[in-house]
Amino acid sequence: MVWGDGKEMGDLTPEDRFLRTCRGEEVDRPPVWLMRQAGRYLPEYRAVRKGVSFLEMCRDVERAVTVSLQPIDLVGSEAVILFQDIFTPIPAMGVDLDFAPGPVIAEPLRTAEQIAALGVPDPRESVPFVFEIIRTLRGALEKRRIPLLGFAGAPFTLAAYMVEGSGSKDFGQLKRMLHREPELLRELLSTLTEMTVGYIDAQIEAGAQAVQLFDTWAGLLSPSEYREWIAPTHRLIFDRVERRGAPLILYVNNGAHVVDQMADSGADVLSLDWRASLGEAAEAFGDRVTLQGNLDPCALSADREKIFDWVRQMARDAAQGRGYIANLGHGCLPGTPVEGVRAFTDAVRSLAG
Amino acid sequence: MVWGDGKEMGDLTPEDRFLRTCRGEEVDRPPVWLMRQAGRYLPEYRAVRKGVSFLEMCRDVERAVTVSLQPIDLVGSEAVILFQDIFTPIPAMGVDLDFAPGPVIAEPLRTAEQIAALGVPDPRESVPFVFEIIRTLRGALEKRRIPLLGFAGAPFTLAAYMVEGSGSKDFGQLKRMLHREPELLRELLSTLTEMTVGYIDAQIEAGAQAVQLFDTWAGLLSPSEYREWIAPTHRLIFDRVERRGAPLILYVNNGAHVVDQMADSGADVLSLDWRASLGEAAEAFGDRVTLQGNLDPCALSADREKIFDWVRQMARDAAQGRGYIANLGHGCLPGTPVEGVRAFTDAVRSLAG
Numbered sequence: 001m002v003w004g005d006g007k008e009m010g011d012l013t014p015e016d017r018f019l020r021t022c023r024g025e026e027v028d029r030p031p032v033w034l035m036r037q038a039g040r041y042l043p044e045y046r047a048v049r050k051g052v053s054f055l056e057m058c059r060d061v062e063r064a065v066t067v068s069l070q071p072i073d074l075v076g077s078e079a080v081i082l083f084q085d086i087f088t089p090i091p092a093m094g095v096d097l098d099f100a101p102g103p104v105i106a107e108p109l110r111t112a113e114q115i116a117a118l119g120v121p122d123p124r125e126s127v128p129f130v131f132e133i134i135r136t137l138r139g140a141l142e143k144r145r146i147p148l149l150g151f152a153g154a155p156f157t158l159a160a161y162m163v164e165g166s167g168s169k170d171f172g173q174l175k176r177m178l179h180r181e182p183e184l185l186r187e188l189l190s191t192l193t194e195m196t197v198g199y200i201d202a203q204i205e206a207g208a209q210a211v212q213l214f215d216t217w218a219g220l221l222s223p224s225e226y227r228e229w230i231a232p233t234h235r236l237i238f239d240r241v242e243r244r245g246a247p248l249i250l251y252v253n254n255g256a257h258v259v260d261q262m263a264d265s266g267a268d269v270l271s272l273d274w275r276a277s278l279g280e281a282a283e284a285f286g287d288r289v290t291l292q293g294n295l296d297p298c299a300l301s302a303d304r305e306k307i308f309d310w311v312r313q314m315a316r317d318a319a320q321g322r323g324y325i326a327n328l329g330h331g332c333l334p335g336t337p338v339e340g341v342r343a344f345t346d347a348v349r350s351l352a353g
Numbered sequence: 354m355v356w357g358d359g360k361e362m363g364d365l366t367p368e369d370r371f372l373r374t375c376r377g378e379e380v381d382r383p384p385v386w387l388m389r390q391a392g393r394y395l396p397e398y399r400a401v402r403k404g405v406s407f408l409e410m411c412r413d414v415e416r417a418v419t420v421s422l423q424p425i426d427l428v429g430s431e432a433v434i435l436f437q438d439i440f441t442p443i444p445a446m447g448v449d450l451d452f453a454p455g456p457v458i459a460e461p462l463r464t465a466e467q468i469a470a471l472g473v474p475d476p477r478e479s480v481p482f483v484f485e486i487i488r489t490l491r492g493a494l495e496k497r498r499i500p501l502l503g504f505a506g507a508p509f510t511l512a513a514y515m516v517e518g519s520g521s522k523d524f525g526q527l528k529r530m531l532h533r534e535p536e537l538l539r540e541l542l543s544t545l546t547e548m549t550v551g552y553i554d555a556q557i558e559a560g561a562q563a564v565q566l567f568d569t570w571a572g573l574l575s576p577s578e579y580r581e582w583i584a585p586t587h588r589l590i591f592d593r594v595e596r597r598g599a600p601l602i603l604y605v606n607n608g609a610h611v612v613d614q615m616a617d618s619g620a621d622v623l624s625l626d627w628r629a630s631l632g633e634a635a636e637a638f639g640d641r642v643t644l645q646g647n648l649d650p651c652a653l654s655a656d657r658e659k660i661f662d663w664v665r666q667m668a669r670d671a672a673q674g675r676g677y678i679a680n681l682g683h684g685c686l687p688g689t690p691v692e693g694v695r696a697f698t699d700a701v702r703s704l705a706g
Contacts, residue, residue: 172688175651179659222627222649222682256610257628274575275610296575298528306532329575335525 024322036331086153092126150208219254238266286321300340377675389684439506503561572607591619639674653693
């Protein structure tokens with residue numbers, strides 16, 4: 001990775017720094033944002049959220065825009081990610097769900113009929129608020145030159161919830177389908193892949209400057225099952241999406257055992273969790289993908305000094321690669337101290353040339 | 354690994370096959386047993402368990418012996434593991450707990466006073482039933498020459514529950530202690546390590562022919578945190594236990610990112626989950642440790658033929674190493690079809706010479 005002198009680079013805007021890093025171009029220092037940076041750990045988020053359900057928040061353009069923007073000034077985040085849920089496009093496919101607080105599917109998908117009945121409506125019509133939020137955010141961010149990220153849930157993770165019915169320790173129902181009725185799961189993943197491509201396309205069209213695909217449950221499978229069931233969905237998505245210059249980021253939770261397959265997905269950026277070694281990933285794949293991550297969100301409860309040490313260590317580990325975006329290894333937790341998050345972004349800014 | 358001709362080897366007893374495999378000596382084929390083989394997936398287990406709480410079952414020598422032995426004839430398992438819970442020795446340390454169904458700690462450990470107050474009584478006096486079960490099982494198994502395994506929970510996993518209070522997705526309280534009051538966690542791990550050494554010693558003394566250390570939550574930490582917090586507890590235990598010829602097995606759930614550190618623990622056998630690559634582990638460490646694992650328990654719901662394929666593949670992958678014990682990557686789940694478990698053990702037997 002090339003970290004030039006700040007002066008040499010001119011004054012990089014957060015947008016330039018982020019997009020150049022995703023493409024492996026020279027920057028003055030790593031950009032920084034945090035997964036789930038707009039969340040319950042912020043009192044200001046809780047104030048906006050008060051008296052409104054999570055689903056209502058997602059559909060309320062004004063509130064969603066407000067909380068999306070909060071992390072810039074409150075914690076010093078240098079990229080904004082659309083406030084939304086990975087399940088946003090699912091009800092329009094014909095699947096009723098609620099949050100309690102995780103997603104709960106009213107009628108888990110277990111039959112060929114249920115899966116064949118799934119629709120893939122145009123997201124511009126079925127969830128127009130998503131694109132209105134994106135357009136409003138782009139307008140609000142234009143002056144400050146802060147990049148806007150869109151995101152989508154990956155097919156396997158969506159399927160996991162849709163088959164299981166909710167979060168689960170073992171996802172036994174999902175794996176039962178995988179082993180006993182593989183053709184059903186294949187059909188479901190295929191439909192969700194098609195939906196996801198259209199959903200990401202529409203986000204980029206509306207103004208998302210990069211998009212992160214979240215595969216929260218992909219780490220449930222062995223390397224060979226991941227190769228059979230998950231890797232093809234990523235490749236199809238990254239192959240088919242009309243990038244229009246927007247880099248695509250792949251996040252796999254608990255995916256230390258499949259980093260090599262993530263590197264072959266066609267994503268521009270790999271977002272790793274803390275189990276994966278940034279140093280090993282940078283050495284093996286850093287010539288062709290930018291890395292993002294990977295501090296354990298729980299580590300933000302440590303002292304400012306320790307957080308600075310970890311950030312410096314991550315940057316050193318990732319330095320062999322073409323680019324590095326400082327981030328957490330998973331979403332910021334509700335109990336996270338705000339000063340820990342601030343220490344994290346301050347530490348990244350202190351890395352400047 | 355050396356798999357000799359069955360005739361050449363004479364008739365290996367299950368005990369010989371298991372112990373020779375642990376030591377990396379020539380055998381006719383891999384031995385087989387399953388984690389949590391005495392469990393709710395067996396109707397015969399549920400019959401014995403009926404009307405008795407889990408804790409009562411653990412303390413009832415007759416019932417515990419009965420269910421420990423069931424898997425031999427019911428599913429063809431070739432090793433018996435003591436029926437007990439990793440929390441068995443904990444109440445005598447002064448920590449009240451219950452099962453609901455996972456362990457729930459009445460007063461989670463959060464202060465120096467609580468941790469300093471923990472006792473380390475002689476397990477022969479505090480949990481004599483464990484050793485009575487072991488002695489009874491050895492008597493019952495002697496004629497059939499089936500090996501008996503003891504087991505213990507690893508300090509980090511016990512500490513995780515004791516600090517958090519119960520199972521958890523993120524173990525935020527545990528990690529908070531790790532980051533904010535590291536000296537408390539260090540003290541707790543030190544006490545639990547001392548307790549575990551004595552508990553394993555007493556099991557071997559009573560007749561356990563091998564002992565497996567279960568570190569269910571060790572996979573929560575990054576490689577560098579594992580190195581600081583977990584690896585030393587394993588090394589101390591494997592260094593201090595009086596083996597008396599009994600091989601020691603280390604199981605780390607979700608530990609694909611720390612297999613190299615597991616290999617340096619001093620364990621004779623590494624038990625891997627399905628995320629780890631048996632082939633890579635055999636190539637890298639198979640000259641000095643025997644491998645055990647690592648089929649996803651959920652895969653036992655597949656067809657007999659597929660289960661046979663996977664077992665053959667695992668044996669091929671592990672074949673570069675000094676020894677291989679066929680097993681699952683995690684405990685057998687309550688909904689597992691009994692015929693799937695039988696297919697698994699049959700498949701291993703079909704590997705002969």
